[in-house]
Amino acid sequence: MEVSSFSTCCRSLQQSPSEALLLKRTWFPKWDQVHLFPVKRAFRPLVGQVGRLTWKQDHSQVLNCQLKEVPVIEAGSMDEIYDTLAERLVPIATAESNPNFKYIIGLCGPPGAGKSTVASEIASRVNKLWPQRSSCLDSQVESPEVAIVLPMDGFHLYRHQLDAMKDPEEAHARRGSPWTFDPERLLRCLTNLRNEGSVYVPSFDHGVGDPVEDDIFVSLQHKVVIVEGNYLLLEEEIWRDVSSILDEKWFIDVDIEKAMQRVLRRHVSTGKPPDVAKWRIDYNDRPNAELIIKSKKKADLIIKSVDF
Incomplete structure (x- = not known):
């Protein structure tokens, strides 16, 4: 196992009150106790980790003419990655005693x-580990x-909202593109969650094809709230505000051809003929994936995908 050291992104010494608040909310010294948080000294060996798990740096991203170092996590299996991130x-x-506290992670990646x-x-792994670490739990209580x-x-x-658009046929064909979502509502939900500590949110019924309120x-x-979706790191309009409310932004890095093969299998498994599935990918899924991959530069952590 190999673990490399890396530094945090360069920041101005003069910080606005909002920047100071963001730093206060985002940086948790206790993370260093499990040796997985970027610090200025070299890492000690990861406790309890085996296999080919490695941490790297992504030096390919430049923001405001400054080098942005982004940690990259990869391993021989996804299980190792799951365990490490948990x-x-x-x-x-x-560590947090505030009853309203929420640590919100945005998990982004292409279809x-x-x-x-x-x-x-x-x-699931966080929920299994937490009782072992929390001193406030009664062992007799679930x-x-x-x-x-x-x-x-x-x-x-x-x-019905797609039906009401100027070109309903195009709207349904491109469903899954950024403009077929309601980011304003997502932002309201995350803001309420941050301010009030709890919120009801919709799920999605793939059989019906509509949200479930x-x-x-x-x-x-x-x-810990893991928000997973395609467009959490976009810089356009309201998506930028959604991204700004996240404490951390993770991106799953996967070869686009491998991702499209997975999407093809998913389309076929839901009953689409292979030619229709391929058309859907070329017309909608691949363009969306290319847009999402461009947003990788906004990530705080890159997860290298491994075949399941």
Whole structure:
């Protein structure tokens, strides 16, 4: 196992009050106790980690003419990555005493990246680890979940909203593009969650093809919220405001051809003929994926995808 050291992004010494607040909310010294947080000294060996798990730096991104170093995590299996990221998040849930506290992570990636699987696996592992780390739990009482997944799919526009557009046929054909979502509503939900500590959010019924209202409840007991979706890192209009409310932004890096093969299999498994599935990918999924991959430069952490 190899772990490299890396430094944080360059920041101005003169910070505005809002920047200072962001730093106060984002940086958790306890993360260093599991040796997975970027610090200025070299890492000690990761506790309890085996295999080919490595941390790297992505030096290819330049922002405002300054080099931005982004940690990259990769391993021989996704299970190793799930375990590592869960270990990284558990100290946050155990350290905060504020009942309204939420640590909101945006998990982004193109179609076929495996966002839903990654989010649910990490949340599940956090919930299993937390009772072992929390000193406030009674061993006789079943521990509540502290991590939950909030899927962006619930913020699709309804089919009747697509029907009301200028070109309904095009709107349905391009469903899944940024303009077929309701980012304003997503922003309101995340803002309410941040301010009030709990919120009801919609899920998405793939059988019906529409959101299901108030199907997910993010409660006060949830400390880690993983928001997973395609466009969380876009810089355009309201998406920029959605991105700014996230404490951390993770991006699943996957070869676009591999991702499109996964999407093709998914389309065919839902009953689409292969030629229709391929047309759908060329007309909608691939253009969306190319746009999403461009947003990778906004990520705080890059996860290298491994075949499941």
